[in-house]
Amino acid sequence: MSLSSSVIAGVVFSLAAFSAEATEIVPSGNRHATQPPVPSASARRTQAGQSTYDRKYKKIYALLESNAALRAKIIEAAGEYDVAPIHMIGAIIGEHTYNVDAYDHLQTYYVKAVSYLKSSFSFSYEGETVEAFIRQPAFADCGDEMDSYALWSCREAVWDEKYRDQVVEGTHYPNDRFSAVFFQPFYAGQTFGIGQLNPLTALQMSDMVHGTSGLPKLDHRDPQQVYRTIMDPDMSLTYMAAILRKSIDVYADVAGFDISKNPGLTATLYNLGNVETRAAKLAAENRLLRKQGRTPRWPRENYYGWLINDRLMELEALIADS
Template sequence: MRRWIVVVAGLFAALTVLPAWAGVVVPPGNRSAQQPDVPFGSASRTRAMKTTYEAKYRKVFGLLQRDQALRDKIRAAAAQFGIDPIHVAGAIVGEHTYNVDAYDRLQTYYVKAIAYLNSSFAFTHDGENVDDFIQRPQFAPCADLSDSYDRWTCRETIWNTRFRGKSVDGKGFPNNRFSAVFFQPFYAGQTFGIGQLNPLTALMMSDFVHDRTGLPRLDHKNAQEVYRTIMDPDRTLTYVAATLRKSIDAYETIAGFDISKNPGITSTLYNVGDPEGRARALKTENAARARRGEAPRLPEENYYGWLVNDKLPELRELFPSS
């Protein structure tokens, strides 16, 4: 147990030594001349829906273009976390281009939010409630972490290292993400509102959002309220902005890069998750490069972020720089 306490504590230790290149602003635009490959799953879903990425992009762009109220909500959410609203717009565009189609009207998201609130379900797997699951002794290192982000990140780390794809106490666990196993009670791959935010990410961001905005904290024992939050545009956009802010802060404080001018990078991190882990990996790589006398490698966009940067002139017309 002591070894796991040390491992988990190390994940959340403050990084006080910044790299020599600290403060480098990642410029706008893509580092790759060609779009990186799109994963098979996204391509398969798009073919199954008999559509194209461009058609899906046009649909979500059209929603943003038509709906002034939605653009105002995006601006307000971004302002609460001190970020350019183009980052929030980029995350939405990427999700609806490569995952699911956007609904034609914002009102549909509100209707679905109420439907989830009135449903009966819990976060469980194979008959075990997630609240009981995280009481297992393996999760003891997470118990004293006071912030929801640190606490749920710790639990996700324990899942990945101690449970994922393993048999524990005679019970087998799927080789899948923690969020997919315990936090999708209806079906795998289900969708989560205009920001496509998953419930585990919302739980992680709960304290950060509460402290900045006063919105109620989320409780994993109240699955309906979690789903309502991620489906309701008035709430989920705030969580999207908080998630993007976390990524910007992680890359600045850990890797030494200011990514706030490049929505393709923030969109990439929104898509792949674990900004702290990725920032640490980039810092380690660049430290090795520095020892070899090489320039640091800048953060790079994936297929999802590449699209956002490629479409930036058009998106910027909807969200002019202030």
């Protein structure tokens, strides 16, 4: 079952519209008996790096296992957002197993963070900055009075409905995500840091992180600041915790499911993004199933989250004594 982008945008403004009658706890473990297929793009990245998933998994596991300071930072950030640390461990493991390989040393992430302050680049597409782009009338209803999460989620929904794979005033916009077109100046699909964040996600979470942790608010007109934030582990881990907290809250509010006991599900959402859209679709599907007298469907893990649940005891051992 699909929802129109206008309905999806409505979810951003009023999560209660899709709230289920009661919140049901989703137990730990995988719903799929075997791991769902891994996308070909992930396979290509891994082959290009002359590596394997198992080798990448062992590398990021070793970094976490050998670095007590990193584990302490994870636990601290998780506690600040009332998220069990295993959710952060799962997201980090998943990103570096199926996305990019981990650096050998944590210090490398700090060095890379500083280097972006000296780089010259902008958030733009074909010479049009995102600042100019979002001033177009189509974005007027998003309103500057919203918090950063609602504001950028609204703008993303407008992109999907009005611009993605369409010609607007003579410009053909790509059939790709808003974040890939405007917010990844080096190459589309690039994510950064220990948390493998993309800049648009960081912009969405800026107000929540500022309000909870006191970090400076991010500004899309200062991409160097954004990139430094998502590369610096001290700040990136804070954003990770906020994203996971948001996913748990949205699935409770919109779909009626408490996913806080299932790290594979939060890892899946961390990997896929568009949490409100996915929660709203699940809520709509389950309303229909209930009307038909059928059992509602629990949220399910993807290939990435499946690995986390499958290796859960091994991953929990990383923080058992920290």
